[in-house]
Amino acid sequence: MPELKLESINKFYSAVHAVKDVSLDVPAGEFVVLVGPSGCGKSTLLRAIAGLEDISDGEITLGDRSISRLAPRDRNIAMVFQSYALYPFLNVFENIAFGLRARKMSQPDIDKQVKWAAELLDINDYLERFPRELSGGQRQRVAIGRAIVRDADLYLFDEPLSNLDAKLRDGMREEIKRLHGQLGKTFIYVTHDQIEAMTLAERIILLRDGMIEQAGPPLDLFERPKNTYVAGFLGSPPMNFIDVTVRDETLILPDNQTLKINRNGKSGLAAGEQKYVWGVRPEHFSQSSKKTGSLRASLEVIQPTGSRSYGTFYLEGNHVLAELEAHIGEQNTREVTLEVAIERTVFFDKSTGEAIT
Amino acid sequence: MIRWDRGWRLGIRVACAAIVALLFVFPIYWLAAISIKTPEEIYAFPPVWIPSEIHFSSYVTLFRDGDAWSVWNSLITAGVSTVLAMVIGTIAAYSIVRFRTGGDHLAIWIISQRMIPPICVAFPIFLLYVSWQLVDTYLGLILLYTAFNVPYVTWMMRGYIQEIPLELEQSALVDGLTRWAVLRRVVMPMARAGLFATAVFTFIFAWNDFLFALILTKSEVVTYTVKVTGYFGSQSTFWSKIGAMSMLGVLPMIIVVGTMQRFIVRGMSMGAVKG
Amino acid sequence: MSSSLSSTINDQRVFKYLLIAPAVFIILLIGLYPLIKLVVGSFQNISMFDNDLSYQGFVNYARLFGDERLWESLLHTVAFTAVALPIELVLGYLLALLFLEKLPFKQTFVAIILLPTVISPIVAGSTWRLMFDQRFGPINQVIGWLAGGDVKLLWTVDPMLVWPAILVAEVWQWTPFMFLLLLAALSNVDKEQLEAAQIDGASWFMTFRRIVLPAIMPVMFIAVLIRALDLFRVFDVIWTMTQGGPGTFTETISIYAYQMAFREFEISYSSAIAFLVIIILTVAVIWALRRVELAR
Numbered sequence: 027m028p029e030l031k032l033e034s035i036n037k038f039y040s041a042v043h044a045v046k047d048v049s050l051d052v053p054a055g056e057f058v059v060l061v062g063p064s065g066c067g068k069s070t071l072l073r074a075i076a077g078l079e080d081i082s083d084g085e086i087t088l089g090d091r092s093i094s095r096l097a098p099r100d101r102n103i104a105m106v107f108q109s110y111a112l113y114p115f116l117n118v119f120e121n122i123a124f125g126l127r128a129r130k131m132s133q134p135d136i137d138k139q140v141k142w143a144a145e146l147l148d149i150n151d152y153l154e155r156f157p158r159e160l161s162g163g164q165r166q167r168v169a170i171g172r173a174i175v176r177d178a179d180l181y182l183f184d185e186p187l188s189n190l191d192a193k194l195r196d197g198m199r200e201e202i203k204r205l206h207g208q209l210g211k212t213f214i215y216v217t218h219d220q221i222e223a224m225t226l227a228e229r230i231i232l233l234r235d236g237m238i239e240q241a242g243p244p245l246d247l248f249e250r251p252k253n254t255y256v257a258g259f260l261g262s263p264p265m266n267f268i269d270v271t272v273r274d275e276t277l278i279l280p281d282n283q284t285l286k287i288n289r290n291g292k293s294g295l296a297a298g299e300q301k302y303v304w305g306v307r308p309e310h311f312s313q314s315s316k317k318t319g320s321l322r323a324s325l326e327v328i329q330p331t332g333s334r335s336y337g338t339f340y341l342e343g344n345h346v347l348a349e350l351e352a353h354i355g356e357q358n359t360r361e362v363t364l365e366v367a368i369e370r371t372v373f374f375d376k377s378t379g380e381a382i383t
Numbered sequence: 384m385i386r387w388d389r390g391w392r393l394g395i396r397v398a399c400a401a402i403v404a405l406l407f408v409f410p411i412y413w414l415a416a417i418s419i420k421t422p423e424e425i426y427a428f429p430p431v432w433i434p435s436e437i438h439f440s441s442y443v444t445l446f447r448d449g450d451a452w453s454v455w456n457s458l459i460t461a462g463v464s465t466v467l468a469m470v471i472g473t474i475a476a477y478s479i480v481r482f483r484t485g486g487d488h489l490a491i492w493i494i495s496q497r498m499i500p501p502i503c504v505a506f507p508i509f510l511l512y513v514s515w516q517l518v519d520t521y522l523g524l525i526l527l528y529t530a531f532n533v534p535y536v537t538w539m540m541r542g543y544i545q546e547i548p549l550e551l552e553q554s555a556l557v558d559g560l561t562r563w564a565v566l567r568r569v570v571m572p573m574a575r576a577g578l579f580a581t582a583v584f585t586f587i588f589a590w591n592d593f594l595f596a597l598i599l600t601k602s603e604v605v606t607y608t609v610k611v612t613g614y615f616g617s618q619s620t621f622w623s624k625i626g627a628m629s630m631l632g633v634l635p636m637i638i639v640v641g642t643m644q645r646f647i648v649r650g651m652s653m654g655a656v657k658g
Numbered sequence: 659m660s661s662s663l664s665s666t667i668n669d670q671r672v673f674k675y676l677l678i679a680p681a682v683f684i685i686l687l688i689g690l691y692p693l694i695k696l697v698v699g700s701f702q703n704i705s706m707f708d709n710d711l712s713y714q715g716f717v718n719y720a721r722l723f724g725d726e727r728l729w730e731s732l733l734h735t736v737a738f739t740a741v742a743l744p745i746e747l748v749l750g751y752l753l754a755l756l757f758l759e760k761l762p763f764k765q766t767f768v769a770i771i772l773l774p775t776v777i778s779p780i781v782a783g784s785t786w787r788l789m790f791d792q793r794f795g796p797i798n799q800v801i802g803w804l805a806g807g808d809v810k811l812l813w814t815v816d817p818m819l820v821w822p823a824i825l826v827a828e829v830w831q832w833t834p835f836m837f838l839l840l841l842a843a844l845s846n847v848d849k850e851q852l853e854a855a856q857i858d859g860a861s862w863f864m865t866f867r868r869i870v871l872p873a874i875m876p877v878m879f880i881a882v883l884i885r886a887l888d889l890f891r892v893f894d895v896i897w898t899m900t901q902g903g904p905g906t907f908t909e910t911i912s913i914y915a916y917q918m919a920f921r922e923f924e925i926s927y928s929s930a931i932a933f934l935v936i937i938i939l940t941v942a943v944i945w946a947l948r949r950v951e952l953a954r
Binding site: 417591594622 | 670673674675677678680681682684685687688689691692693695696699753756757759761762763764765766767768769770771772773774775776777778779780781782784785786787788789793794795796799802830834835838839842843876877880881884887890891893894897898912915916919920925928929932933935936939943
Binding site for chain 3: 109112
């Protein structure tokens with residue numbers, strides 16, 4: 027199974043520069059997720075790999091063959107579409123078999139392959155049915171079946187779960203990850219949903235305005251975001267950004283409360299006094315009984331989720347969300363003392379938004 | 384399988400499209416050219432493709448001889464029958480859609496009326512008109528075109544009215560409007576585009592009719608289509624008159640395709656393709 | 659309160675019939691009454707010379723079987739439909755493919771191509787009669803250029819050429835209709851399905867047969883049905899170009915029925931012919947609709 031290489035891919039739609047000089051190596055067997063907001067170029071990039079979209083400039087190679095000028099059918103790829111794109115006039119079996127028939131596979135082999143895929147996806151019981159007789163989740167399985175039944179070099183997924191309701195989506199996510207483990211093939215998956223990206227990917231490629239903003243394993247991006255954009259995109263609820271001043275060993279919050287910080291882990295922080303954007307994730311807060319080294323907050327809104335509760339407070343106009351213990355709302359006071367895991371928080375340059383390391 | 388260069392492909396497609404358009408428009412160009420040629424150019428051999436000058440004498444002759452009256456007849460009969468068919472057909476469609484009058488069968492029966500070839504009912508209608516003394520009258524032709532187009536209007540407007548959300552009408556009823564006021568002040572404005580498109584097609588059908596006009600007129604209300612065929616004589620053919628009269632018949636259609644392309648698909652497919 | 663409600667419901671009942679009454683009335687008057695008249699007339703024996711209103715049973719229907727001119731005109735009609743329809747369909751489809759993707763000036767091109775379809779068949783027939791004129795028409799001139807020399811083909815007179823000439827006029831006028839409907843149908847084919855087929859490696863033919871054709875089938879069926887019904891009653895174009903001539907060589911069923919009724923005043927017999935046509939059409943349409951329902 028070959029490796030996929032993208033070299034300086036550019037795509038223009040008349041005046042719009044949709045993909046800007048993107049280079050990317052995907053080793054065989056990796057599960058890569060392209061993620062970003064709508065219009066970031068992720069779908070265009072995927073469609074360019076599939077050959078459904080011509081690239082304006084650059085080179086795509088799969089193993090030792092250049093595929094950038096090949097028609098989709100000659101690239102030996104499989105793809106799952108957002109709308110599933112099931113053929114409405116063929117039943118489930120024929121839908122899955124379609125690509126095999128197109129490649130002139132013999133009937134016994136087709137039977138064997140389809141049976142294998144159907145078992146893997148647990149859709150054996152409705153091979154005779156037509157797409158319109160299936161639920162959304164079942165259609166999704168058929169669409170995936172149609173892709174995996176083929177022995178392709180590359181499996182592409184274009185927002186495959188975005189038409190499913192939340193509960194089904196959780197189940198299918200797990201299923202896709204399990205499939206990747208069983209097949210050991212290269213998966214390239216496009217989504218705008220950061221949870222899908224985090225949970226599925228071995229490597230996340232975060233795109234913004236047609237460029238790669240940051241690439242790496244999910245937890246790397248989550249814990250060591252390159253800038254406020256990446257930090258804000260990943261994580262739900264999102265990271266809090268608070269305007270702070272750092273003076274020597276002291277962190278001064280907008281309402282002039284202070285916290286002690288240890289500069290050892292934050293060597294990038296300037297000496298003396300400097301203003302920063304401080305990135306704190308909701309889970310970096312915890313309720314504390316200590317009077318020193320903590321910050322006092324007055325919770326304005328409490329949203330229980332069952333396992334945890336989210337409390338909102340304000341620091342001179344900075345809206346802050348903290349993840350707290352579930353029963354926090356039952357205390358007789360809204361005044362709480364919070365401890366912050368400062369070593370896990372991130373400081374960003376106030377003007378550029380770049381992370382300080 | 385290397386793909387063709389985009390620019391080349393587009394160039395070839397544009398060229399093909401232009402050639403096709405040229406082939407389709409050429410006969411009409413030829414007609415227009417004849418209508419503005421001098422007699423010498425019309426009867427020139429070999430044929431003249433581009434008239435040296437524009438002469439309106441053919442048109443002037445039509446008006447001077449009173450032949451152009453037939454265009455007026457077409458306009459009156461097609462126009463008045465369109466208004467009548469639209470009113471009758473639209474309220475019938477509303478009744479069918481909102482009150483399910485006659486269930487599904489009535490709508491099917493009404494549209495099936497249109498499948499019958501005109502020639503099949505032509506003679507009984509002729510006899511009927513003779514006994515009612517409606518032959519060669521405006522009323523006769525208008526009545527016939529109206530009757531002929533009511534099924535089409537009903538069928539088309541049924542489709543358009545079905546697309547109006549019921550909630551709008553219900554909210555108007557709750558606000559205290561009468562049924563009739565709902566029809567006039569909610570349904571009609573909402574179906575405006577459909578009314579317009581359907582009216583244009585209704586007009587076209589009547590405007591283009593030949594058979595009924597041939598059978599049911601003699602001299603007073605002869606339409607332009609009947610007049611055109613009359614110019615083909617066994618001895619001599621009046622080319623300039625054919626050209627000019629036909630062009631008068633074509634001109635409104637040029638405006639139609641130029642301005643309402645987006646309605647044409649639906650109108651021509653009897654509402655089967657929403658376009 | 660309840661009384662006002664019930665009066666509303668009564669109002670509504672009157673209202674709905676009031677709305678539909680004019681339509682039903684006028685269709686009964688101009689549609690159904692002539693039809694009944696037709697059936698009744700077909701069992702009498704009225705002609706120019708004979709005003710006898712007594713019922714003659716199936717005399718006229720019996721006469722149908724021996725009427726060679728009738729069967730020939732029917733054959734002309736069916737053959738013409740069978741030739742013109744596939745040509746219009748295929749040409750319309752090819753045109754639709756040409757205009758399916760983005761194209762500069764697309765709207766203008768489409769408007770120009772549509773023009774023949776909305777003009778009167780009388781004008782179309784006249785135009786082509788002028789085009790086909792043996793001496794002053796451009797067709798013979800162009801053929802002359804290709805053949806190198808003067809050509810004097812008698813398009814509207816020569817038995818070998820009349821049908822092709824009529825066919826050209828008919829195809830010119832109605833291919834745009836097929837084109838427009840198929841273009842609409844093709845534009846509605848799911849793009850992702852086509853892309854999926856591309857990636858699945860389907861050939862052009864497989865994509866067409868398995869995805870495109872089933873998707874455009876309903877529209878294609880409607881287009882073919884509308885056109886077939888029109889072609890079966892074709893009258894105007896042939897009337898202007900040949901009046902059914904030379905002899906009865908281009909006589910279709912509509913033209914024959916017209917001749918019988920309005921030239922020969924064979925009133926009862928022409929009623930029988932008309933009734934036969936209606937029966938043929940009804941059977942054909944019902945058969946076609948059944949087949950479609952079965953296919954679904």
